[in-house]
Amino acid sequence: MKAFLIVMLGLLLCPTMNGQSMATALLPAVSLGAAARDFDWCSCAHGWLMTCVRDFRKKLESKGYAAGGGGCVLFLQIFYLDHIALPPLSWGHMPRLETLDVATGNDILWLEGTTSNCWK
Structure with a gap:
């Protein structure tokens, strides 16, 4: 253990x-x-x-600069996915996370780059 x-x-x-x-x-x-x-x-x-x-x-x-940092990147990824507000990923209840495949993830990245105010 x-x-x-x-x-x-x-x-x-x-x-x-x-x-x-x-x-x-x-x-x-x-x-x-x-x-x-x-x-x-x-x-x-x-x-x-x-x-x-x-x-x-x-x-x-x-x-004036920092080389990098530590911490749980997985937490940041989940937090990020939980707070984007892009159709059809706008949820009204918790938890708002869902398992994403690569194609859906790429669609989200594309939509985020072309949509303003996607962060809640």
């Missing part, structure tokens, strides 16, 4: 900027073992993403 947590945290939920190693700040989460199923992984991934975004912003403001 610990090896699985290390891989999931380091590569998917809470990746670092270099993408090769897990942050030492996440080591306590690895020690959860069997209690991992009761842990709030969404809040953990979101909190890590927000920390990475703040760090990125500080670097950008202080140096």
